[in-house]
Amino acid sequence: MNRILCTGVSYSVLLWAVVGGLASSPTSVWADEVSLYRVFEIAIENEKSYNNKFTDTELRCKYVSPSGREVNFIGFFDGDGQGGGDRRNGSIWKLRFMPDESGEWRYHWTWSDGTPGGEGSFRCVTRGAGKGMLRAYEKNPRWFAYNGTEPVWIKSYYETGHGSIAQPFDWVTANVYQPLLDRGYNHLQVNWLLSLCCFGQYYLDGPPPSTQNLALYQEGKASSTMQLHVWHLMEQHLGWLNDRDVHVHMFLGFEGRKNDGPSWDKLSDEEKDFYVRYTVARLAPYANLTGWNFVWEDPGHRESHELGWARLVQKHDVFNHLRTYEDEHPRNNEYQRPEYTFAAIENHRIAAPEKPIDRLYHKTAWTHHLACLVGYVPGKPVYMSEGNALWRRYWHERTGATQNDLRQAAWGCATAGASFCWNGHAKEYELAVRGPEGMPFHGNDNPYIESARYIDILSEVLTAEVEFYKMEPADYLLTRQDPFRVWCLAEAGRQYLVFAADGEPFRVHLTPGKYKNNVWIDAKTGQQKPFEEVSIAESDLATEQPDERLDGTKGVQAQPPDSNTDWVLILRP
Known part of the structure; x- marks a missing residue:
């Protein structure tokens, strides 16, 4: 007998029921309600050997939306459905999907080896x-x-606990994620998705992890050695954040070689x-996956x-999440390619074409500003994934960057029309949640609570004082300024x-009007x-000095109140 385990997912809570069905005939399944942009899931038991x-059989499904649109997507083998099993043990396959239309969805699944399929429906x-997927505005x-369509200021923190997914889940959510949510963070850059390396990096002031056996697969053997308990740990975290509309960027991505993990090079084309x-079958139905x-x-x-990989992702991801590669020298980027x-x-x-010389400027805010400007290709938003002045972890001790550098670099990114992440915990390996080297959201021991406040102020200005999503970089409107600081x-x-920065004076050129x-x-x-x-x-335009004239504008001289801090000038009608 072939059993179908039906799970209707509402608010990402699984509701289990067991339905009997003969292996020789299709089965009909009727699931519960699913919220818009949340995860629909059913588990199907196939007892064949x-x-x-x-790889020996593929679960395929056609979804039909309330408007009649058809979406073909695949399922995946999941062992015993609870994190156990391997290539020969377990009988659970799963279908996951993210509905983007309200109303009744119908679906029909088949098996590539001819095993009888089934059909069902759910109401979205x-x-x-949920908020949905991130796209370019x-x-x-x-x-x-x-x-x-709904612009959002990305307030992003780099959370770097590679092995923390094996620490008690409730402890991590209460001590790591919730404080970030309480401060308005809606985005995280993480190292545990996908899990390929560095599993000794977990929060030492928390309960010990249940395991450090967290590599997704054995090198060169992705299709036969997937560790299903690791997938369940990752998805528990991703799902919790998805329920709260916190988007996640996978910093380490698919390639483990750079961090002594399984290497992309060792995979055959079939294995890739x-x-x-x-990966797409398991993770793409989560709306909060920022991008690949x-x-x-x-x-x-x-x-x-990276380019061949991006084409594979583009081929298999029917939800069309954003795609990128991380470029350390964006002056010569490849983002014009449609794959990204x-x-x-x-x-x-x-600052310079040679890396040893360029390193002298890694902490400077203007390199962050210029990198964001030159990294932009029309239609493709910029995210400063690794800004050297923005990372206390790893980079501050190497560059001598200060919290003033961090604050100015953050503004450098924002005024270049870019998003960014930052972090204020200290160690690369010996991680802590609390204390002077931990996350700057607990008490007053961590000196980087000041930086956390700087980021709060920046976010408040961009979301409450201006409509940032209508604005663009406009350094061309400035004269008589230090271009490295204003x-x-x-x-x-x-x-x-x-x-x-530091109260530098400037002249800003405005179009005619009253700015009150x-x-x-x-x-x-x-x-x-x-x-x-003003x-x-x-x-008044005719009175502008010839050497400063910008067509259709007049310059207004601005002297910040003092030079003891950085000042932001807002001008509005």
Whole structure:
């Protein structure tokens, strides 16, 4: 007898029921409600004997939306369905899907080896709906937006506990994730998705992990050695964050070689295709997967590595999550290629073509600003994945970066129309949650609580003082400024934001109009001071000095209140 284990998923809670059915005939299954942009899942038991259950048969499904749109997607072998089993042991396959239309969905599954399939339906409801997937904002694609239509300021932290997925789940959610949610973070860069290396890096001031056996597969053998308990640990974390609309960027990606993990090079073409296909089947139905990333620091053009990988992802991911590779020298990026749909960058190779010389400038804010500017390809948002001044972990001790550098680098990214992540915990290996070297969200022991406040202020300015998603980088509107320390973001004629490091003076050029709602904001404290009303008439344009004239604008000289901090000037009608 063939058993179908039906799971209707609402708010990502599995509701199990058992339905009997003959192996010689199809089965009908009727599942419960599923919230929009959440995860639908059913488990199907197939008791046939296979030499390799990962590859000897494929579970395929056609989903039909309420509007009649058809989506073909695959399922995956999941051992005993609870994290146990291997290529020969276990009888559970699963279908996962992310509905993007409300109403009744119908689906029909088949097996590639001719085993009888089945059909069913579920109702997608708006109650408990997720935010959806991150896309480039349709009206201004420098920025991210849920489903391309609802712009969102990405407030992102780099959470680096590789092996923490094996620590008690409730402890991690209470001590690592929840404090970030409480501070308004809606995005994490993580190292545990996918799990390939560095499993001794977990939070030492928490309960010990249940295991450090967390490599997804044995090198070169993805299709026969997948560790299902690791997938369940990862998905428990991803699912919890998905329920709370916290998006996740996989920093380490699919390539383990750079961190002494399983190497992409050791996989045959067939194994690469399986690895990508299996990963997509399990993870793509999670809306909070920001996008796919191959690994850190690649050139972008290699068919054997990141480019070929991106094509496989593009082929198999029917939900079309964003795709990227991380470029450490974005001046010569490959993001114009259609295989990549956003840019994940570092601030290297901006100051000089030779890396030893360039390292002298890794902590400077202007290299972050320029990297974000040159990393942008029209239509593809930029995410500063590894900004050297933005990472206390690893980079501050190597570059001598300070918290002032961190704050200025964050503003450098934002005024370049880019998103970024940062972190304020210290160690690369001996991680802690609390204390002076832990995460800067617990008590007052960690000196980087100041940086956490700096990021809060930046986020408040971008979301409450201006409509950031209507603005673009506008350094061309500045004169008489230090270009390495003063930058502009603007929606010309409507709103202007100028960041001036250490109170540097500048001249900003405005189109005619009355700007009455103006303010200086201290980037360290959030304190506000008024700035005078500015009125520019069409007749004023003729009085601009010839060597400073910008067509259709007039310059306004601005001297920040003092030079003891960084100042942000906001100008609005």
